[in-house]
Amino acid sequence: MAEDLVLDTAIRDWVLIPLSVVMVLIGVLRYFVSKLMRSYQTPDPKIVKEGQVILRARNLKSAANFIPPKSFRARRIYLCNEENGLLHVPKGQAQNAQAQMFSDPNMAMDMMKKNLSMIIPQTLTFAWVNFFFSGFVAAKIPFPLTQRFRSMLQNGIDLSTVDVSYVSSRSWYFLNLFGLRGLFSLILGEENAMDDTQRMMQMGGFGMDPTRSLGAEKDNLDIIQHDWVLSKFEQRAEATLRKLVKQ
Amino acid sequence: MVSKSEEEQLNRLESQVENGGGGAWEYLCLIRKLKIRRSDNVLKYGLTILNDPKKRSSIGNDEWTLYEQVAIAALDCHSYDVAKDCIKVLRKKFPESKRIARLEAMLLEAKGLWEEADKAYSSLLEDNPLDQATHKRRVAMAKAEGDILKAVEWLNKYLEIFMADHEAWRELAEIYVSLQMYKQAAFCYEELILSQPTVPLYHLSYADVLYTLGGLENLQTAKKYYASTIDLTGGKNTRALYGTCLCASAIAQLTKGGRNREDKENQDLHSLAVTALEKDYKKRAPSKLPLLTSTLRSLKLSS
Structure with missing residues (x-):
C-alpha cells in the first residue's frame, strides 16, 4: 500500500520548497522587525541589586x-537579620508582580510588542498554509515510523490507512516552525536566533516574583550548618606533602 | 581567565601577523574576545586596517568596533592624536552614543585632566547609574590620581550594588593591603574565597593577610589556609610552604610550653613543609640551600 502512493513532483516544487522558503523568510523578517521595535529599557537598580544579593547569598551557601x-x-547576620538584612523582605512590601506590571505601562507595551511580532506572523502563515495547502501529502520521510507519529506528521489528513512516513503539508509547516532554529543561528548569527518554542517558554516564566526568591535564599541560608572544612585540609596537605617528599 | 589553548591560538596568530602572514583582523578579534592587553599590537595592526579603505570596508559593520578598540589601545600607548581621530570618526557616526561619551571621558582622563574627566564620568553615571564600565573607570582614575581613599570610596559604592563582582572585590582587597588595612582586606579575600573556593591564590592571600594581622587565633587560621593552598596546588607553592613554617614558628612562640591539643595533631605539617622546601631547593636552586637552612634554623624549626 505504501508503495502505491507516488507524489507529484509539482508538489515538491510548489508546496514543499516554497513553504520552507517562506518560513525562513518570515523568520528573518520577524527578526528584523522585532529588532526595530525593541526598546532599550534601563533596568531598575533595585532589581539589579536583588539579583546580585541572591548571587552572593548563593555563593555564601555553596562555599x-x-x-x-x-x-x-x-x-549570615548581614544578609538575614530581621531588621535590615538584605534578604529580609518586610511583609507589606512584597508587592505583587502582576500589579507592578500594570502600574508600569512600558512593561505592558513591551510585552505587547513581543506578542505582536510573534503571534501575528504566525497566525497569518498558518492561515495561509491552511487555505492553500491543506489536506494533502507533501513529503515522505525515508524511514518507517509507528502509528503514534500520525498526529504529528499527518495533521490535517484524517485517513488512518496512509503510511505514517508521509508528511502532510500542515505538519510540514509545523516541523518548519519549530525546527528552523539551527538555520536561523547560521543566518542571523549565534545569539540572535530565537525560536518560537523558546519564546513560549519565556512567556510562561514571566511574572516571577523576585521577592519570593529572596525569601527562599534567606530560608536556605538560615538552615545551613556551618562545618569548617579547613581543619581537614591540614591533614590533606600533610598527605600531599608526604607524597611529594617521598618521590 | 585565558585557557591554554586560547593562548596558544593567540600566540600563533600573533607570530603569523608579525611575519606578514595576514589574519590581523582575526588576531584583533581574539584579543578583544579574551580581553587581553596588547595595546601596541592593537594600535599597529588596527591602524593598518583602518587606514586601508579596502580592508576597512571588508569587515563591514565591525569597523566601528575596531575604531573603539584602536582608540582605547591608542590611549594606552599615549598616542592621543590617533585616539582623538578615532573618537571623532565614531562621534560622527553615532552622535548620541553614551559609549562614545565614555571614550571621550577616557581621553580626558588619559591626558591627565582629572577634573574634567571626573565631571564627564559623573554625568554619564547620572544618566545610567548601572553602567559598570564607567564605575570601574572612575575607580581606576582615582587610583591613577593617587587618591587611594577616593578609589576605595568609589569601589565600595560600586560593590554596594554589584556585590557579586569578584574582580572588584579583588581590586578592593589589593588596595586595602596596600593601605595596610588588613581586617578589611581579610573580609574581601573571604568574599573571593566564597565566590571561587578552589582558587589557591585567594587562599594564599587570605593566609598572608591573616598572618600579618597576627594574634594566636589568626595565626592558626592562617596556617590552615596555607595548608589548603598546599593541598590545592599539590605542594608546588613555595610561598605556602614558607607560610606554614612561619606560622608554626610564630604559634610556637606564642604558646610557649603550653601546647594545646590541636597543635599536637598537626605538628607534622611544618616539619613536612620544611622537608618539602629543602627538597625543592636542592632540586632547583642548590646554591641557595645554606641560606634556607640558616633561615629555618632562625625560626627554630629545622632540627
Whole structure:
C-alpha cells in the first residue's frame, strides 16, 4: 500500500520548497522587525541589586565551609537579620508582580510588542498554509515510523490507512516552525536566533516574583550548618606533602 | 581567565601577523574576545586596517568596533592624536552614543585632566547609574590620581550594588593591603574565597593577610589556609610552604610550653613543609640551600 502512493513532483516544487522558503523568510523578517521595535529599557537598580544579593547569598551557601565560622556568622547576620538584612523582605512590601506590571505601562507595551511580532506572523502563515495547502501529502520521510507519529506528521489528513512516513503539508509547516532554529543561528548569527518554542517558554516564566526568591535564599541560608572544612585540609596537605617528599 | 589553548591560538596568530602572514583582523578579534592587553599590537595592526579603505570596508559593520578598540589601545600607548581621530570618526557616526561619551571621558582622563574627566564620568553615571564600565573607570582614575581613599570610596559604592563582582572585590582587597588595612582586606579575600573556593591564590592571600594581622587565633587560621593552598596546588607553592613554617614558628612562640591539643595533631605539617622546601631547593636552586637552612634554623624549626 505504501508503495502505491507516488507524489507529484509539482508538489515538491510548489508546496514543499516554497513553504520552507517562506518560513525562513518570515523568520528573518520577524527578526528584523522585532529588532526595530525593541526598546532599550534601563533596568531598575533595585532589581539589579536583588539579583546580585541572591548571587552572593548563593555563593555564601555553596562555599560556606571554606571560611572561618566567625566570618560566616557575620555574613549570615548581614544578609538575614530581621531588621535590615538584605534578604529580609518586610511583609507589606512584597508587592505583587502582576500589579507592578500594570502600574508600569512600558512593561505592558513591551510585552505587547513581543506578542505582536510573534503571534501575528504566525497566525497569518498558518492561515495561509491552511487555505492553500491543506489536506494533502507533501513529503515522505525515508524511514518507517509507528502509528503514534500520525498526529504529528499527518495533521490535517484524517485517513488512518496512509503510511505514517508521509508528511502532510500542515505538519510540514509545523516541523518548519519549530525546527528552523539551527538555520536561523547560521543566518542571523549565534545569539540572535530565537525560536518560537523558546519564546513560549519565556512567556510562561514571566511574572516571577523576585521577592519570593529572596525569601527562599534567606530560608536556605538560615538552615545551613556551618562545618569548617579547613581543619581537614591540614591533614590533606600533610598527605600531599608526604607524597611529594617521598618521590 | 585565558585557557591554554586560547593562548596558544593567540600566540600563533600573533607570530603569523608579525611575519606578514595576514589574519590581523582575526588576531584583533581574539584579543578583544579574551580581553587581553596588547595595546601596541592593537594600535599597529588596527591602524593598518583602518587606514586601508579596502580592508576597512571588508569587515563591514565591525569597523566601528575596531575604531573603539584602536582608540582605547591608542590611549594606552599615549598616542592621543590617533585616539582623538578615532573618537571623532565614531562621534560622527553615532552622535548620541553614551559609549562614545565614555571614550571621550577616557581621553580626558588619559591626558591627565582629572577634573574634567571626573565631571564627564559623573554625568554619564547620572544618566545610567548601572553602567559598570564607567564605575570601574572612575575607580581606576582615582587610583591613577593617587587618591587611594577616593578609589576605595568609589569601589565600595560600586560593590554596594554589584556585590557579586569578584574582580572588584579583588581590586578592593589589593588596595586595602596596600593601605595596610588588613581586617578589611581579610573580609574581601573571604568574599573571593566564597565566590571561587578552589582558587589557591585567594587562599594564599587570605593566609598572608591573616598572618600579618597576627594574634594566636589568626595565626592558626592562617596556617590552615596555607595548608589548603598546599593541598590545592599539590605542594608546588613555595610561598605556602614558607607560610606554614612561619606560622608554626610564630604559634610556637606564642604558646610557649603550653601546647594545646590541636597543635599536637598537626605538628607534622611544618616539619613536612620544611622537608618539602629543602627538597625543592636542592632540586632547583642548590646554591641557595645554606641560606634556607640558616633561615629555618632562625625560626627554630629545622632540627
